[in-house]
Amino acid sequence: MKLLIMGPPGAGKGTQAKILAEKFNLVHLSTGDILRSEIDKGSSMGLEAQSYMNAGNLVPDKVLLSMMDSTLENLKDKGLILDGFPRTIPQAEGLSTIFKSLNQKIDYVINIYVEKDVLINRLVERAEKSGRADDTKEVIVNRQKVYHKLTAPVIEFYNNEIINIDGDGSIEEVTSRILNIIE
Numbered sequence: 529m530k531l532l533i534m535g536p537p538g539a540g541k542g543t544q545a546k547i548l549a550e551k552f553n554l555v556h557l558s559t560g561d562i563l564r565s566e567i568d569k570g571s572s573m574g575l576e577a578q579s580y581m582n583a584g585n586l587v588p589d590k591v592l593l594s595m596m597d598s599t600l601e602n603l604k605d606k607g608l609i610l611d612g613f614p615r616t617i618p619q620a621e622g623l624s625t626i627f628k629s630l631n632q633k634i635d636y637v638i639n640i641y642v643e644k645d646v647l648i649n650r651l652v653e654r655a656e657k658s659g660r661a662d663d664t665k666e667v668i669v670n671r672q673k674v675y676h677k678l679t680a681p682v683i684e685f686y687n688n689e690i691i692n693i694d695g696d697g698s699i700e701e702v703t704s705r706i707l708n709i710i711e
């Protein structure tokens with residue numbers, strides 16, 4: 529099974545992706561986590577990504593696409609949940625091309641939606657604990673703006689296949705809303 533999970537920063541997609549990965553035995557591919565581990569390793573990709581991430585901007589599409597191209601090819605026989613990719617229309621188009629060439633398809637596209645005020649509050653709370661360099665109020669607001677401008681159009685791209693899930697509620701409630709549809 530190949531799942532794609534989308535939603536604005538703070539919607540809880542990473543949390544839900546982790547739960548679904550365990551339940552269905554899927555590889556959890558979080559592009560944010562992969563990029564952060566490249567930064568920790570000090571790789572050239574990490575160095576290129578770092579300044580974009582710290583400012584709450586997106587890392588250029590070509591970096592993401594070349595990273596995901598090789599990753600998806602290596603994992604082509606595995607169940608997957610994609611978390612944080614595609615985040616732009618060119619990435620969504622690139623993903624279609626990659627999957628076509630591997631003769632694969634996405635089974636479910638899950639979109640978690642949450643109201644803006646709830647999101648900002650959640651992220652400010654998380655910022656107090658996480659120590660992530662992109663978890664400051666100013667950067668949080670920028671990430672929401674970037675989401676609306678560049679990532680929200682991806683929902684339209686998957687228009688016919690999208691499963692909209694209300695992300696307001698406890699972690700367990702949101703999980704069971706997802707499971708009600710995909711199980």
Ligand code: ADP
Nearest residue numbers: 537559560580581584585586587592612613615
């Ligand atoms: P969040 O879900 O809170 O936005 P992520 O961990 O998914 O956080 O992503 C953190 C940062 O990593 C993003 O703000 C962006 O700079 C970078 N990033 C992750 N995925 C992508 C992507 N698909 N395209 C471009 N940049 C990305």
